[in-house]
Amino acid sequence: RYNVLQSGKKCSVEVIGPTFLKVISRLDWNPTLSGKQRYMLRIIEDGALKNTYVLNGVRSDVAAYGGKIDSVPSKGEVIYVEVPAGKHTYEVEFKDSGREVNLRFLIPRESLRNSE
DSSP states (O other): OOEEEETTEEEEEEEEEEEEEEEEEEEEEOTTOOSEEEEEEEEEETTEEEEEEEEEEEBOSSOOOTTOOSOEEBOOEEEEEEEEEEEEEEEEEEOOTTOEEEEEEEOOGGGGGOOO
16 A cells, blocks of 8 residues: 655654665656656654655556546655664655655564564
8 A cells, every 4th residue: 555645744654673664655647747757755763864865756657546547656666774673753755846756665574573
């Protein structure tokens, strides 16, 4: 499942480490866009900036939104975030004006057993 993140907004997730967090992002692609579209995501760990990623979105030829005919997602761009031991809150911030990005968060199955 993807979470829609609008420009200027944040999306958060809590993770218990040690593990890694896989973040898949897909830029919302409307008919006015072409070529590569650059966008930026900021990863914030427990209130402090951990990293800033500059990504290049490219229109997907195979993915589509269910019930959304005016746009398609870009190909998925992947970010891996190392999560130290203990419970941590991660926020993903998207600041590109007037656009949306779709985010999916994944952790390894064995990390679901981690405890604080």
